[in-house]
Amino acid sequence: MGMIGGSMDAFIGAVHRRAAALDGEIELVCGAFSSNPEKSKATGKALFIDPERVYGSFDEMIEKEKLLPEDQRMDFVSIVTPNHVHFAPAKAALENGFHVIIDKPLAFSVAEAKALQKVVDKTGLILALTHTYTGYPLVKEARQMVKSGKLGKIRKVYVEYPQGWLSTFVERSGNKQASWRTDPSKSGAGGAIGDIGTHAANLAEYITGSNITEINAMLNIVVKGRKLDDDSSMLVKFENGASGVLLATQVAAGEENNLNIRVYGEKGGLEWRQEEPNTLVAKWLDKPxxxxxxxxxxLSDVAKLNTRTPSGHPEGYLEAFANIYLAFARAVRAYKPGKRIDPEKFDFPDVADGVRGMAFVDAVIKSSNSNKKWTQIKG
Amino acid sequence: MGMIGGSMDAFIGAVHRRAAALDGEIELVCGAFSSNPEKSKATGKALFIDPERVYGSFDEMIEKEKLLPEDQRMDFVSIVTPNHVHFAPAKAALENGFHVIIDKPLAFSVAEAKALQKVVDKTGLILALTHTYTGYPLVKEARQMVKSGKLGKIRKVYVEYPQGWLSTFVERSGNKQASWRTDPSKSGAGGAIGDIGTHAANLAEYITGSNITEINAMLNIVVKGRKLDDDSSMLVKFENGASGVLLATQVAAGEENNLNIRVYGEKGGLEWRQEEPNTLVAKWLDKPxxxxxxxxxxLSDVAKLNTRTPSGHPEGYLEAFANIYLAFARAVRAYKPGKRIDPEKFDFPDVADGVRGMAFVDAVIKSSNSNKKWTQIKG
Amino acid sequence: MGMIGGSMDAFIGAVHRRAAALDGEIELVCGAFSSNPEKSKATGKALFIDPERVYGSFDEMIEKEKLLPEDQRMDFVSIVTPNHVHFAPAKAALENGFHVIIDKPLAFSVAEAKALQKVVDKTGLILALTHTYTGYPLVKEARQMVKSGKLGKIRKVYVEYPQGWLSTFVERSGNKQASWRTDPSKSGAGGAIGDIGTHAANLAEYITGSNITEINAMLNIVVKGRKLDDDSSMLVKFENGASGVLLATQVAAGEENNLNIRVYGEKGGLEWRQEEPNTLVAKWLDKPxxxxxxxxxxLSDVAKLNTRTPSGHPEGYLEAFANIYLAFARAVRAYKPGKRIDPEKFDFPDVADGVRGMAFVDAVIKSSNSNKKWTQIKG
Amino acid sequence: MGMIGGSMDAFIGAVHRRAAALDGEIELVCGAFSSNPEKSKATGKALFIDPERVYGSFDEMIEKEKLLPEDQRMDFVSIVTPNHVHFAPAKAALENGFHVIIDKPLAFSVAEAKALQKVVDKTGLILALTHTYTGYPLVKEARQMVKSGKLGKIRKVYVEYPQGWLSTFVERSGNKQASWRTDPSKSGAGGAIGDIGTHAANLAEYITGSNITEINAMLNIVVKGRKLDDDSSMLVKFENGASGVLLATQVAAGEENNLNIRVYGEKGGLEWRQEEPNTLVAKWLDKPxxxxxxxxxxLSDVAKLNTRTPSGHPEGYLEAFANIYLAFARAVRAYKPGKRIDPEKFDFPDVADGVRGMAFVDAVIKSSNSNKKWTQIKG
Known part of the structure; x- marks a missing residue:
């Protein structure tokens, strides 16, 4: 694996590296960790990487790695840059024969996302998107339970993603994470809706196995002076006839990372909360x-396959993240040119999920600006 | 106290009687428990009431009680009939000099509610509405915390009332509670939205001290064949600039009576769940x-005043209900013709809350039928 | 009902009155609320009791009530005085033909308790002891589950009663509750062990249906200057072969009234916590x-019989208390001289439980003073 | 790092490998994974290890690695064999200049443990013991809170470790984990008390900063036919004057890995539960x-240092485990012959904790067999 972005002071780069390292099946062999060559070098050194394979730019990395013998060069790139630097390195990597795993959102705009989808289609290579939360074993169990019909036809879906860390104007006081995420030139058209709303939508669609088709949304900029939405809520309709509510906000003061979902069918319901991810509550009409x-x-086989320790030994965010890396790495290993991988066997979010995410953000912004009640998502 | 409705097989009548009895300050002295005189008599007997004061109709009760000496006759009536039999007995009682405590909703329609408000205004008598959930001590504490400014300006309000008991077509199989609640001729124009949505709205307005002004709603009939909505969700805006989500559904299979609310201000948030009502979680930006x-x-004085036992000795639904009865009874005792009671001193939902509730139901139905995004509540 | 003790500033008197009033089947008709006649009168007035039936002493009350016609006089007495004034009024009431309901512990000493048991046996009248916590519906459900064999043979029992209110020397600063409870001349030989340890033991025996036979105990006086134990823990053995741990402490700073129990059998376990009494968790070997x-x-019939509201409408401490009063009152109503009542039908703690509780306290003190590991309870 | 034990079908070997890999600071370079050379080779291959450095025995590994140039050979060994194969490889490694990290318990007997302590003292090398649970950031926070005096003098400690997986005679039906853990020839003199009781004792001593000095214990073999204790409970006294209860059982049917601890001081208490390790509840006398x-x-610096992700991104068992590996690896890197490492700076359980653990097991067995109430731990 070669990493693009993720210098020492970035948050998500270290998460990707730990997720990749956890199972001993992926080795970080090279990187272009920063557009600042000194920073890139320092990061490479701290990570015990051969200095010759620490590059000053992703172009250089792709070019030079390509020249290495096949059994030495990196197998794939991991892209962990801010949103506006997703498209170019992903395209370059794919076009030069490297698989790609990329932090969400897929790209800066719907147009970029669709263009990238075409590159994936053309090259036949593998692209994984790290919608972390579908990596949790009990999220996979929830999906299996819905699929199996245990809950009956799904009627209601409530998915929430409240955070509180943008409750004050932190981007002004030098919070690096906040700065780029609230800057339209780096983050894209969506603020909270792009950063976390897409996770909520992805989670709901993954568990229910049904896509959101229409939304009726309200976006707000709650903290004065902020340039992008920091708060959203919407009524939603699903392809399968279910309806519900989706909310994503970063001004719920005192909340940490409280992604949660409740799904109700004819016979029962499910409730899962990311902050206590090893518990899934099932609710039934006539029994406890x-x-x-x-x-x-x-548990189901797929839940077990995505678990590393016995019950009562809690797993967390990094393990969920590692599940995506592991499924992707195994897909890369199983890759044969010209053959599509089986998404049931290698279960990770892909380019189509990425395009849907971008279309979702687009539709929410459109809906929020409209006086019309319902807006369709064109994915 | 004289009771109208509440024969032995009704649910809410017994709740009212226990709530009234709990503190030893209210005595049930007479009743017109059923329009069926036999049933009324049997109920009176089971309740150890003087047979002479068990009446066949509310008209008879009001007429005969009025003839008794002042120190013997009932002081007020408690009305626990289905919604379509709220207006007439309330009006009659007030016009004959009796105070009224009445189960919510106030009336069958906005028109009736407003008419009743006029009677209250004209007579100067006291009318309390049993929006039970604002009787909980920690709901009162939450209101105090918002009022005191501890949370800063309120920004977001999420209030939910999920139940699951109407997940199947129970009204067809003889469930008496379900039958009248899903029958427009008895329940009024709203189903779930009237039965429980009004509680959610009242709770949110009580805690925030701010009224809901606009809604953007979706009402559904999820169970085929049902005549009234059994599911609702809506985006809401408050007078003070806050916004949020309100949902009330009776098809969340497996849910019991899971009313809950979260309120977030600039500095922190609050979370309260009716099923564990003795815990209120406060969330803060920079501390645990x-x-x-x-x-x-x-706790605040008002919370303490509404609590009967030391901490760790759980109080519940009946105690919350009793808090409304007790505040009402003390207001009745303090009543002086021509003087308004102080709502801060005698804290219970009143006729204005009732009118607002009816206007809320009206607006939700209107919004749900409209393609326009936002509908104003005209209260 | 006539009350002995329970003047306006006492805690437990009001609890008993509310518990008795809740269901409308018991009327407080007279009382000797205090040994101070003025205080007794004031209390009676506040409770709307006929001044002629507010007495200056329990002797006077028993004597005068006995003279009233049978359909007017009190049916039973409720004794809510401190421990050292339990025996005399109970004995007097029974010997004059009145049933008795009495706050725990039954008496001041084992000797008194056994003497009272003899009076009960001789008179054939009914005595109920308010071990409140066995009044909760889910405690009754737990007992049924054990009885039915669902858990298999019981192996382990862990019962805890931590409180924190005696963490400092509050008896010195005028806390009335603390004063008598830490005073051996009013409380008896046991401090925490008598006040709350007996509740824990009673709960464990009630749920398992098996008596504690041997204990290995450590009593402590944690707060310097205190005269009675404020902390206890012990290993315990049950008649049925199970073993476990019992602890009761009043110096667990920050705890409220956190009585809880866990019971494990061959096939599964149960966990119940008094502070959230409407939830009982069952744990199983091979399923969720x-x-x-x-x-x-x-739920079982007995749990349902002891519940007043539908699921999701929380019941609490007063309702549990009221369950004991209601079962007692119905037993009193069903009473026929010379016939024993059926304890399965009228489910409340009785004089035998009271004697066992006193013997338990006695054994714990003996064990704590001994170097021998195990001490038998002689009940 | 070179690993001893941990072939593919062992549980704890994979845990150690993941914990070591997580932070990218430790590389697994060689191993003697099994006494069966074929199995060892297969494991090495699956782990992408140079076949030349996959050894048939720990002796061979130590001998051959020692011959490699210093910058190529392993820096330390990780010992993950059953208890009876702890002493020999640890001694051999230390005496040949390799640091050691070893799964708990330290050895098979107190004698072995003390002998190993002498080797550590003599060689001056570093030995870490993986008492995983003290690796959790909030356990470290709890220790800091006690140390800082926030709770006042500690009075009561309740520590529990209930599991349910040995509720039936699983060792007979081929459960490999159960087989060696219930076999005295492999596990040592203690069953549950050695396997998990030592974790409970270590946790209590770590948080309170005070050692257990005396115990009053009951050990049981609950499942018939089992050769070692599967259940224990005891009263305990601490050096600092606190007292409490410790229980460790593997027959609490339905429990997973429910290690938990509550500590109470003069001013407040703490509660931590391993199954939800990212929450620590503090309880106070006069505030929420x-x-x-x-x-x-x-949080404190030490808690932050042991955390990888922002709040709300749950960390778990593997991260706690990795904290021990990381602290150990950093100590190894900082190691200078002849200088002791600073235990405050490199915070991991060491050989002294290991000796104490063995002495604890010894004392518990002695106490359980004695009629005397209290037995001292001679550590």
Whole structure:
């Protein structure tokens, strides 16, 4: 693996590196960690990487790695730059024969996302998108439960992603994470809706196995002076006839990273909260609620496959992240030119999810600006 | 106290009687428990009431009680009939000099509600509406915390009322509660939105001290064949500039009576869940979340006044209900013709809350039928 | 009902009155609320009691009530005085033909308790002891689950009663509750062990249906200057072969009234916590944990019989208390001289539980003073 | 790092490997994964290890690695074999100049443990013991809170470690984990008490900063036919005057890995549960309970140092484990012959903790067999 972005002071780069390292199946062999060559070098050194393979730019990395013998060069790139530097390196990597794993959102705009989808289609290579939260074993269990029909036809979906860290004007006081995420030139057209709303939408669609088709949205800039939305809520309709509510806000003061979802069908419901991810509560019409726990013997195969420790030994965010890396790495290993991988066997978010995410952001902004009640998502 | 409605097989009548009895300050002395005189008599007997004061109709009760000496006759009536039999007995009682406590909703329609408000205004008598949930001590504490400015200006309000008991077509199989609640001729124009949505709206307005001014709503009939909405969700805007989400549904399979609210201001947030009502969680920007508990020494006076036991001795639904009865009874005792009671001193929902509730239901139905995004509540 | 003790500034008197009033089946008709006649009168007035039936002493009350016609006089007495004034009024009431309901502990000493048991046996009248916590519907459900064999043979029992209110020397600063409870001349030989340890033991025995036979105990006086134990912990053995731990402490700073129990059998376990009494968690070897909830349709008949509201409408401490009063009152109503009542039908703690509680306290003190590991309870 | 034990089908070997890999500071370069050379080779291959450095025995590994140039050979060994194969490889490694990290318990017996302590003392090398649970950031926070005096003098400690997986006779049906853990020839004299009781004791001593000095214990073999204790409970006294209860059982049917601890001082208490390790509840005498959360800005430096992700991104068991590996690896890197490392700077359990653990098991067995109430731990 070669990494693009992720110098020492970035948050998400270290997360990707740990997720990749956890299972001992992926080795970080090179990187273009920063557009600042000194910074890139310092990062490479701290990571014990051969200085010859620490590059000053992603172009250089792709070019030089391509010249290495096949068994030495990197197999794929991991792109962990801010949103406006997603498209170019991803395109370059794919066009030069490298698979890609990329932090969400896929790109800066719907147009970029669709262009990237075409490159993936043309090259036949693998692109994974790190919508972390679908990597949790109990999210996979929830999807299986819906799929199996245990809940009956799904009627209601409530998905929420409240955070509180943008409750004050932190981008003005030098918070680096806040700065680029609230800057339209780096983040894209969506603020909270792009940063976390897409996670919420992806989670809901993954668990229900059904896409959001229409939304009725309100975007707000709650903190004065901010340039992008920091708060959103919307009514949603799903392809399968279900309806519900989606909300994503970064001004829920005192909330940490409280992504949660509740899904109700004819026979029962499910509730999952990311902050306590090893518990999934099932609710039933005529019998006691059930507490379903990560690592338990009664879980589905896919949940078990994505778990590393016995029940009662909590797994967390990094393990969920690692599940995406592991599925991607195994797909890369199984890759044969000209053959599509089986998404059931290698379960990770892909370029289509990325395009949908961008279309979702687009539609939410459109809906929020409209007096019309419902806006379709054109994905 | 004289009761109208509430024969032995009704649910809410017994709740009212227990709430009234709990503190030993209210005595049930007479009743017109059913339009069926036999049933009324049997109920009176089971309740150890003087058979002479068990009446066949509310008209008879009001007429005969009025003839009794002042120190013997009932002081007020408690009306616990289905919605379509709220207006007439309330009006009759007030016009004959009896105060009224009445189960919510106030009336069958906005018109009736406004007419009743006029009667209250004209007679100067006291009318209390049993929006139970604002009777909980920690709901009162939450209101105080908002009022005191501890949370800063309120920005977001999320209030939910999910139940699951109407997930199947139970009204067809003889569930009496379900039958009248899903019957427009008895319940009024709103189904879930009237039955429980009004509680959610009242709770949000009570805690924030601000009224909902605009809504953007979706009403659904999820269970086929049902005549009234069993599911609702809406975006809401408040007078003070806050916005949020309100949902009330009776098809969230597996949910019991899971009313809950989260309120976020500039400095922190609050979370309260009716099913564990003795805990209020406060969330803060820069310090640990706090678990505020009923009965604790650090609570506000109003919370303490509405609590009967020391902390760790859980109070519940009946105690919250009793708080409304007690505040009402003390207002009745303090009543002096021509003088308005102080709502801060005698804290219970009144006729204005009732009119607002009816206007809310009206606006939600209108919004749901409209393609326009936002509809104003005209209260 | 006539009350002995329970003047306006006492805590437990008001609890008993509310518990008695809740269901409308018991009327407080007279009282000797205080040994101070003025105080007794003031209390009676505040409670709307006929001044002629407010007495200056329990002797006077028993004597005068006995003279009233049978359909007017009190049916039973409720004794809510401190421990050292339990025996005399209970004995007097029974010997004059009045049933008795009495706050725990039964008496001041084992000797008194056994003497009272003899009076009960001789008179054939009914005595109920308000071990409140066995009044909760889910405690009754837990007992049923054990009885039914769902958990298999019981192996382990862990019961805890931590409170924090005696963490400082509050008895010195005028806390009335603390004063008598830490005074051996009023409380008896046990401090925390008598006040709350007996509740824990009673709860464990009630749920498991098996008596504690041997203990290995450590009593402590943690707060310097205190005269009675404020802290206890012990290993315990049960008649049925199970073993476990019992602890009761009043110096667990920050705890409210956190009585809780866990019981494990061959096939599964149960966990119940008094501060959230409407949830009982069942744990199983090979399937998800279950959340059993008060008011649910799937509960046992005895749990349902002891519940007043539908699921999701929380019940609390007063309702549990009222369950004991109601069962007692119905037993009193069903009473026929010379016939024993059926304890399965009228489910409340009785004189035998009271004697066991006193013997338990006695044994704990003996064990704590001994170097021998195990001490038998002689009940 | 070179690993001893940990072939593909072992549980704890993979945990150690992931913990070591997570932060990219430790590389697994060689191993003697099994006494079966074929199995060892297969494991090495699956782990992408140079076949030349996959050895057939720990002796061979130590001998051959020693011959490699200093910058190529392993820096330390990780020992993950069953208890009876701890002493020999640890001694051999140390005596040949390799630091050691070893799964708990330190050795098979107190004698072995003390002998190993002498080797450590003599060689001056570093030995870390993986008492995982003290690696959690909030356990470290709890220790800091006690140390800082926020809780006042510590009075009560309740530590529990209930599991349910040995509720049936699983060792008979081929459960490999159960087989060696219940076999005295492999596990040593303690069953549950050695396997998990030592974790509980270590956790209590780590948080309170005070050693357990005396115990009063009951060990049981609950499942018939089992050769070692599967259940224990005991009263405990600490050096600093506190007392409490410790229990460790593997027959609490339905429990997963529910290690938990509560500590109470004069001013407040703490509660931590391993299954939700990112929450630490602080309880106070006169103010609301607090929910302290991993990753929060208000935490101590040591807690922050042991955290990888922002608050709300849950960390788990592997991260706690990795904290021990990381502290150990950094100590190894900082190692200078003849100089002791600073235990405050490199915070991991060491050989002294290991010796104490063995002495604890010894004392518990002695106490359980004695009729005397209290037994001293001679550590």
């Amino acid at each position: 609620k059930e507490i379903i726990r990560t690592g338990s013997g009664y | 979340k706090e678990i505020i508990r009923t009965g604790s020494g650090y | 944990k279950e959340i059993i909830r008060t008011g649910s349709g799937y | 309970k607090e929910i302290i959360r991993t990753g929060s800005g208000y």
